[in-house]
Amino acid sequence: MSNPEQDAQGHPLPVRDRIDVSAPVARPSLIGLSASALEDAVEDLGVPLRQCPMRARQLWNWFYARGATDFEQMSSISKELRATLSAHHTIARPVITDAQVSNDGTRKWLMRLTHGVEVETVFIPDQERGTLCISSQVGCTLNCTFCHTGTQPLVRNLTADEIVGQVLVARDELGEWPLPGEPAPTRRITNIVMMGMGEPLYNFENVRDALLLIADGEGIALGKRRVTLSTSGVVPMIKRTGDEIGCMLAISLHAVRDELRDELVPLNRKYPLAELMDACRNYPRVSNAKRITFEYVMLKGINDSPADARALVQLIKGIPAKINLIPFNPWPGTPYECSDWETIEVFGDIVNRAGYASPIRTPRGRDISAACGQLKSESKKKSAAELRRERLAAGA
Ligand code: SAH
Numbered sequence: 361m362s363n364p365e366q367d368a369q370g371h372p373l374p375v376r377d378r379i380d381v382s383a384p385v386a387r388p389s390l391i392g393l394s395a396s397a398l399e400d401a402v403e404d405l406g407v408p409l410r411q412c413p414m415r416a417r418q419l420w421n422w423f424y425a426r427g428a429t430d431f432e433q434m435s436s437i438s439k440e441l442r443a444t445l446s447a448h449h450t451i452a453r454p455v456i457t458d459a460q461v462s463n464d465g466t467r468k469w470l471m472r473l474t475h476g477v478e479v480e481t482v483f484i485p486d487q488e489r490g491t492l493c494i495s496s497q498v499g500c501t502l503n504c505t506f507c508h509t510g511t512q513p514l515v516r517n518l519t520a521d522e523i524v525g526q527v528l529v530a531r532d533e534l535g536e537w538p539l540p541g542e543p544a545p546t547r548r549i550t551n552i553v554m555m556g557m558g559e560p561l562y563n564f565e566n567v568r569d570a571l572l573l574i575a576d577g578e579g580i581a582l583g584k585r586r587v588t589l590s591t592s593g594v595v596p597m598i599k600r601t602g603d604e605i606g607c608m609l610a611i612s613l614h615a616v617r618d619e620l621r622d623e624l625v626p627l628n629r630k631y632p633l634a635e636l637m638d639a640c641r642n643y644p645r646v647s648n649a650k651r652i653t654f655e656y657v658m659l660k661g662i663n664d665s666p667a668d669a670r671a672l673v674q675l676i677k678g679i680p681a682k683i684n685l686i687p688f689n690p691w692p693g694t695p696y697e698c699s700d701w702e703t704i705e706v707f708g709d710i711v712n713r714a715g716y717a718s719p720i721r722t723p724r725g726r727d728i729s730a731a732c733g734q735l736k737s738e739s740k741k742k743s744a745a746e747l748r749r750e751r752l753a754a755g756a
């Protein structure tokens with residue numbers, strides 16, 4: 361077997377010529393492409409130009425409306441084209457390596473993407489809605505001190521197909537695809553929140569492409585109002601989020617003074633509160649019908665006083681907003697505790713009396729570590745040598 365770090369004579373290759381064994385060698389995926397990119401991909405396979413839009417539409421329908429997992433299932437596409445498609449492309453989904461169900465019905469899946477890289481995706485069923493919480497990165501470069509994901513260094517950004525793939529796998533697991541000749545089952549996923557692992561605005565292009573597809577009426581068809589992106593405050597990307605995605609925006613606020621926010625959300629040192637609030641005021645199409653959600657994790661004795669609540673109201677003045685109070689979810693080794701229930705209620709009342717909805721988010725899935733900020737996978741950044749050893753051992 362050839363060594364990717366040596367030439368045919370066994371001499372070491374210069375670094376730039378080595379084969380990157382950590383890069384996926386699989387055929388490129390057709391999942392996650394925009395409609396026009398899918399047409400281009402079909403054209404590249406030699407399909408006559410005038411047929412490309414129709415073929416792309418058929419594929420799109422098989423991927424997102426019917427949940428096909430294999431080109432062979434696509435009965436409306438000729439055998440030859442199916443063979444060409446599978447010789448050049450894949451539509452493989454992430455693979456579930458662990459599944460847990462909480463006693464409150466919350467489900468958490470650990471999904472394997474490429475070799476050694478895993479992310480967590482969570483489904484939270486409620487009376488009239490079902491929310492799927494998806495991840496944008498494996499690990500996170502930021503280190504918010506109260507967040508478990510923040511203790512896992514960034515392994516890598518997810519690609520658009522891996523982000524969309526989490527939704528497709530969840531739909532498989534929840535039995536959401538129509539069976540041939542039967543009416544479509546009721547959709548259990550009604551909302552998508554990008555609040556899993558990672559900072560989505562540090563992976564903007566992939567997140568944008570995936571969320572557009574998830575919202576698109578011809579794609580997964582949830583609609584932009586049912587898709588929420590949560591950011592810790594990457595100010596320069598907030599306008600682009602509104603312009604290019606147009607989804608609902610959630611800001612992880614957690615503190616109303618720079619000094620405290622610098623500590624809890626260290627990104628604040630780069631983009632302080634005044635800049636963050638300006639970006640929110642100017643969020644494209646923000647209105648009373650399309651409010652910004654401010655997330656505020658309740659940390660005992662740290663950010664939960666009535667004075668903090670009053671300062672919060674002042675800070676967001678003029679921004680159509682709703683405040684989501686999140687009881688802190690503990691994780692092993694954390695120095696923080698959750699505020700007492702009564703303290704959270706007093707805080708919420710002050711915000712509410714100032715005219716802002718301030719629901720307290722019921723913790724869900726705590727028993728399986730599926731609640732906000734508890735997600736973390738074992739994936740670590742591996743060296744090329746480690747990956748190669750693993751591949752050889754697996755006979756790949
Ligand atoms: N990185 C993005 C999205 C993922 S975090 C962001 O920070 O917005 C999703 C939400 O959970 C954020 O508001 C985050 O601050 C919050 N969170 C993180 N750790 C938490 C914990 N231990 N308990 C409760 N909420 C937490």
Ligand code: SF4
Nearest residue numbers: 500504507510558592
């Ligand atoms: Fe990253 Fe968000 Fe956790 Fe902060 S709260 S460490 S940005 S995942």
